[in-house]
Amino acid sequence: MHAVEVRPAVSAEAAAISQLLALVIRDSYTEILEKRAVERLVSTNCSLPRISAELGIPGGAPSWLGWLVATDADGQIVGAAAGGVPGPGQGELYTLCAAPNRRRDGIGSALLSVLTERMRDHDAKGQSVSLPAEPDPSMPFYTAHGFAGAGRRLSREI
Structure with a gap:
């Protein structure tokens, strides 16, 4: 595993x-x-244009907590995540990804950890994600982090 820094993304x-x-x-x-x-x-x-606009929205509103990036020692972006708390007590992962050549390096876990803390700060008690496909290649990652569910919708308590 290589160390990464997780921080809010900039425009x-x-x-x-x-x-x-x-x-x-x-x-x-x-x-x-x-x-x-x-x-x-x-x-x-x-x-x-959508990502640029989203980066211009401060990440302090519960329904939108902003974009996070994971950067390597050289400052290269190797992962990204976005989420919010669109309903009372329920966090939503909108995006979570790691560069294909950096999978299994702990990048997704680091991003998920920071995003989860942000959601908890906005009173989220649970977290959900909708996957694009069934079966989805990210399913093992999510189940390893305690997500469960049927089909393309997974949730967990946080």
Whole structure:
């Protein structure tokens, strides 16, 4: 494992986050979803204007806690996460990813830990995530962190 720093993302990192998300989606889902579905995920989730706008929103509102990035010793973004507390007591993971060449390095766990603390600070007692596919390649990560559920929707108490 290589150490990473998890911190709030800044506006100048929008393009890097967008590129990382697109890379992760294509790497994760090309073998299990149709090409059109993969590109729809990329278009929806990796839109540079959307990510830029989201980075401009302060991460202090419960429904939107902002973007986090994980950076390596060289300052390169190797992971990203976003979430919020859209309903009373319930946190929602909107995005959580690690660069394909850095999976199993603890990046996802580090991002999840920081995002979970932010959610707890806004009175979240539980956390949920909706996965793009069933079965989803990220399922082992989430179940190892105590998430459970049927289909593409997983939850856990925090």
